[in-house]
Structures are given as structure tokens and as C-alpha cells.
Amino acid sequence: xxxxxxxxxxxxxxxxxxxxxxxxxxxxxxxxxxxxxxxxxxxxxxxxxxxxxxxxxxxxxxxxxxxxxxxxxxxxxxxxxxxxxxxxxxxxxxxxxxxxxxxxxxxxxxxxxxxxxxxxxxxxxxxxxxxxxxxxxxxxxxxxxxxxxxxxxxxxxxxxxxxxxxxxxxxxxxxxxxxxxxxxxxxxxxxxxxxxxxxx
Numbered sequence: 001x002x003x004x005x006x007x008x009x010x011x012x013x014x015x016x017x018x019x020x021x022x023x024x025x026x027x028x029x030x031x032x033x034x035x036x037x038x039x040x041x042x043x044x045x046x047x048x049x050x051x052x053x054x055x056x057x058x059x060x061x062x063x064x065x066x067x068x069x070x071x072x073x074x075x076x077x078x079x080x081x082x083x084x085x086x087x088x089x090x091x092x093x094x095x096x097x098x099x100x101x102x103x104x105x106x107x108x109x110x111x112x113x114x115x116x117x118x119x120x121x122x123x124x125x126x127x128x129x130x131x132x133x134x135x136x137x138x139x140x141x142x143x144x145x146x147x148x149x150x151x152x153x154x155x156x157x158x159x160x161x162x163x164x165x166x167x168x169x170x171x172x173x174x175x176x177x178x179x180x181x182x183x184x185x186x187x188x189x190x191x192x193x194x195x196x197x198x199x200x
């Protein structure tokens with residue numbers, strides 16, 4: 001017999017199979033002995049950093065999570081909390097976010113987290129201005145064209161006023177400028193939203 005191997009053949013129900021049995025020698029490695037692991041052994045063998053994403057995605061491969069519901073509610077909550085802005089000839093506030101359409105998502109790729117969003121908004125504005133020694137209530141809306149993650153420096157406002165039939169063009173322009181001053185507080189709230197999105 002070559003190399004201490006033993007060839008053995010058996011026949012079972014008409015079919016035969018062959019296998020090799022190696023005889024144990026003195027220089028062979030010892031046979032492994034099963035060892036019951038303790039809780040400490042299991043805990044110490046776990047990776048120290050916790051993987052991102054779902055429980056099923058321990059390897060941290062591609063995973064996309066839809067955050068639309070949370071994002072839309074949070075944007076509305078933040079923007080309606082801007083409060084009243086005072087101007088030289090009046091004051092105004094954001095009464096509601098009548099349009100909040102878009103997507104927000106969190107993507108886990110190779111155990112790294114990336115967030116993003118794209119939104120379009122319409123803000124309902126209500127204010128009072130003193131025009132020719134008379135206080136007039138004026139409503140309007142601000143359309144914020146599509147904006148995305150990291151693009152808040154380029155935020156664009158388009159103001160549309162209603163209730164302005166008997167107001168001069170000059171006063172309309174003044175009110176329009178006043179309403180556009182919401183741009184900076186709105187941008188600050190959206191930056192806060194971006195940070196909260198990153199921290200999720």
C-alpha cells in the first residue's frame with residue numbers, strides 16, 4: 001500500500017463506490033476537538049464597529065431606504081416655524097407649506113452612509129403692509145424651484161401675490177422684495193433639515 005493509504009471498495013445494491021482511508025501517523029496533526037463557546041467568546045469574535053443599515057445587511061452592501069414621509073413632514077414643520085418677519089412697512093409669516101413634493105433617501109454602500117433629496121416647495125405667505133396710511137392684508141405664495149442636497153446656496157424664490165388689485169406697481173415691488181427676505185431664514189431651516197437627514 002502506497003503512503004499508508006488503504007483502498008476499500010464496497011458494493012451496495014448493485015452500485016459500487018470507492019474511498020481512501022489515511023492511516024494516522026505520528027507526525028500527523030491532532031484531530032480537532034470540539035469546544036463549546038462561552039458568551040464572552042462569541043462577543044469577542046464580533047466586529048467592533050457596528051454595521052450600518054438593516055440587520056440583514058451585515059456586510060454593508062447596497063441598501064436604499066426611502067425617507068420621503070419623514071422628510072416631507074420635517075420640512076413642513078421647520079419652515080412653518082420660521083415665524084414672523086418684520087419689514088419697514090409691514091410684516092409677514094409663512095402660514096403653510098402647500099406643496100412639498102420630492103424624494104429623500106439614505107443609501108448604504110460598502111458600509112458607508114450617503115443621503116440625498118430633491119424637493120420642490122410652495123410656501124403660503126400672509127402679511128400686513130401699510131400702504132398709503134392704510135393697513136392691508138396681503139396673501140401670496142413663494143415657489144421654490146427644484147433643489148437638491150448640497151445646492152441650498154443656489155435656492156431660487158418666485159413670489160406670487162394675490163389681493164393686490166388696488167395696489168400700485170411700486171408697492172407691489174416693495175412687498176415682493178420684502179417677501180424675498182424669507183430666503184435666508186428658509187435656507188437656514190433647510191440646512192438644519194440637511195444636517196438632521198445626515199444624522200439619521
